[in-house]
Amino acid sequence: MASTSQAMLNQGLFEDQEAHPQVGFFSFPPNMTFPAPPLMGSNCHNQSLKTFSTTMPCSLASDVLPNSNISLSETLLSSLSSSTTTPSKHRDHHQDHIANSDHNFGGPHLLSLQRSSTNLWALGEFNYECLNSKRSCGGDDHLHQHHHLGVSALKMKKMKSRRKVREPRFCFKTMSDVDVLDDGYKWRKYGQKVVKNTQHPRSYYRCTQDNCRVKKRVERLAEDPRMVITTYEGRHAHSPSHDLEESQAPSQLNNFFW
DNA sequence: CGAGTTTGACCTGCGC
DNA sequence: GCGCAGGTCAAACTCG
Numbered sequence: 001m002a003s004t005s006q007a008m009l010n011q012g013l014f015e016d017q018e019a020h021p022q023v024g025f026f027s028f029p030p031n032m033t034f035p036a037p038p039l040m041g042s043n044c045h046n047q048s049l050k051t052f053s054t055t056m057p058c059s060l061a062s063d064v065l066p067n068s069n070i071s072l073s074e075t076l077l078s079s080l081s082s083s084t085t086t087p088s089k090h091r092d093h094h095q096d097h098i099a100n101s102d103h104n105f106g107g108p109h110l111l112s113l114q115r116s117s118t119n120l121w122a123l124g125e126f127n128y129e130c131l132n133s134k135r136s137c138g139g140d141d142h143l144h145q146h147h148h149l150g151v152s153a154l155k156m157k158k159m160k161s162r163r164k165v166r167e168p169r170f171c172f173k174t175m176s177d178v179d180v181l182d183d184g185y186k187w188r189k190y191g192q193k194v195v196k197n198t199q200h201p202r203s204y205y206r207c208t209q210d211n212c213r214v215k216k217r218v219e220r221l222a223e224d225p226r227m228v229i230t231t232y233e234g235r236h237a238h239s240p241s242h243d244l245e246e247s248q249a250p251s252q253l254n255n256f257f258w
Numbered sequence: 259c260g261a262g263t264t265t266g267a268c269c270t271g272c273g274c
Numbered sequence: 275g276c277g278c279a280g281g282t283c284a285a286a287c288t289c290g
Contacts (some may be wrong), residue, residue: 189263191282204281208261217281 008225050243170232179203179218179228198222212237 116212174181187205194201200220207214214234221227 188261190284192264193280193282196279202280 010203028122168233169236172228172230172232174228174230175226176228177226179220181228181230185209185214185236195219200225207236209213209236 036258172181180187186208188208189203190206191204192201193204198219199222202217205216205218212234214232214236215229216233217229219229221229
């Protein structure tokens, strides 16, 4: 069981590494186990994802959030290879999944790996139509294929022109009073936006390091304002600022957390 | 005075 | 084409 899921996970990572050889996903410790991928329901969005969940040791969580003051037992990690150009409704679904995944997968200490097909624009748009069509959400792969094959040339052209290579995303859902978790990097806020149907604004941060284009998005969960959703986009081209101050020694964490 | 934050304007993509 | 919503910009502001 676990080995099957592991194989599927590795395949997912491999695909993205092909698409973004310069990006490189973080790798999981070899002792981590991967239970069977959960069924994500039958809607289109979920069909377009390869979704996995796994038991998340607290020690690993503390590695991911080295400087965090939050309760790690309440931390749920989620990896997204999503895109800022993902249709908003599907982005909401992403968030919904993150928001509800602890219900779906049995509580905290879970790591959920997701791969959105939007990042597969670099590979091809085989799932794009699924992502953008509510009607194609039948949950049947054959139907998806059929639907895709029926896309007009005009539509395909439009899809191609929209194709972009986006940085992968890495998303945390954390129970915390503080909005901005101390992850070791230095961030500058560049925007804030009130998102529809939420009382809490979403904040946008950029890494202050020169030549580092990593961004992060911080928002509170509408359903549970105690939960903070932090979404990282991109990969740091440098060590955390704390490391630079305290030690020049590279840590294994840096590779894990970008 | 420099670094960081705030906030309204602007840009872009998507659905209708 | 238009309106909506998310994301970004940049000037003004605040703080140490």
